[in-house]
Amino acid sequence: MVPAVAAAVNVAPRRSRAREYLANIWRAVTSTFEGLSVTMSWMFRRPATIQYPDKVEKPVQEMLPPGYRGVLEVDLQRCIGCLLCQRTCPIDCIQIKVEKNAETGVREITQFDIDMGRCMYCGLCSEAEDCDAIMHTTQFEATVPHPDLLVLHFVKEPVPVAKRATAPPRRPLGSILDEVIAEFGRRSRGHRWQGMKPSADASPPEDANRSTTAGANAQAAEPAPAQNAAAESPSKPSASEPAKEERDNG
Numbered sequence: 001m002v003p004a005v006a007a008a009v010n011v012a013p014r015r016s017r018a019r020e021y022l023a024n025i026w027r028a029v030t031s032t033f034e035g036l037s038v039t040m041s042w043m044f045r046r047p048a049t050i051q052y053p054d055k056v057e058k059p060v061q062e063m064l065p066p067g068y069r070g071v072l073e074v075d076l077q078r079c080i081g082c083l084l085c086q087r088t089c090p091i092d093c094i095q096i097k098v099e100k101n102a103e104t105g106v107r108e109i110t111q112f113d114i115d116m117g118r119c120m121y122c123g124l125c126s127e128a129e130d131c132d133a134i135m136h137t138t139q140f141e142a143t144v145p146h147p148d149l150l151v152l153h154f155v156k157e158p159v160p161v162a163k164r165a166t167a168p169p170r171r172p173l174g175s176i177l178d179e180v181i182a183e184f185g186r187r188s189r190g191h192r193w194q195g196m197k198p199s200a201d202a203s204p205p206e207d208a209n210r211s212t213t214a215g216a217n218a219q220a221a222e223p224a225p226a227q228n229a230a231a232e233s234p235s236k237p238s239a240s241e242p243a244k245e246e247r248d249n250g
Helices: 002-044 084-088 124-128 175-180 206-221 225-232 240-249
Strands: 072-074 094-100 107-115 134-136 151-153
Touching (some): 072 175, 084 094, 084 124, 124 134
16 A cells, blocks of 8 residues: 555646646736737727827817926016025025115015926925915926026016015916026927027036137137248248359359
C-alpha cells in the first residue's frame, strides 16, 4: 500500500499544476479577446472625439461654469487698496503699489501686476478680498510667444483707490482682460487663432540683449578688411623703379 499511496500523492499535485497552467492560458486568451472586442466595436461607430476648436459649436469659455478658475483680472474701479490679495498669494505672483498723491492727497494705485506664469490658480486672492475687484475668468488659453508677456499690467495710469460704499458695479467678467491683452490666446468668432504679437512694453531676454550688444560692439571695433590691407601695406616703390633710375643716370 505504501507505493500506491505515494503514487497517488505524486499524481494529484501534477494534475492540479497542469490545470492551473492551462487555466492561466485560457484566462489570458479570453481577456485579450474581451479587450479587442471593445476596441473593434468602435471601428464601426461614429467618432466621439471633437476637433477643438474648429468644430466646436460655441467657444469653450461660454460653456465653462461661473466658478471656473481661469486667468485672473482686476477691476481697478472697485479696488480699495487693502493689499489682501497680495499678502494672501502663497507664491508672490501679485505686485501692488499704493501711493499717496502729493498734490491731491488721494491714495492711488500705481501698480497692479499679476504674473500668470507663476500663478497656480488656487483662488486664495479672490477669496481674501470682499470687494470683487480680483476674480478668475473663464479664459484658459494663456499662450504667448515669450514668458514676459504672461505678466499682466492692469495699471496704465494711477487710479484712485475706490471707496467700498461708492464703488461702481463690477464690469462684465473677461472684458477687462481683453483690454489688457487683446490677443491673450483669444480666438475670433470663427474659431481661428489670432496672431500673437509681443507688446511694445515687453523687453527681450537679457541674454539676447547682451549678445546683440556684444555683436554690435565687435563689429564697431573690427575695421573693414580693405582698411586693414591698406594700413598694413603702405605704398612702397617697386623693385623695377631703382633699376630704371640707374639706367637713366648711366
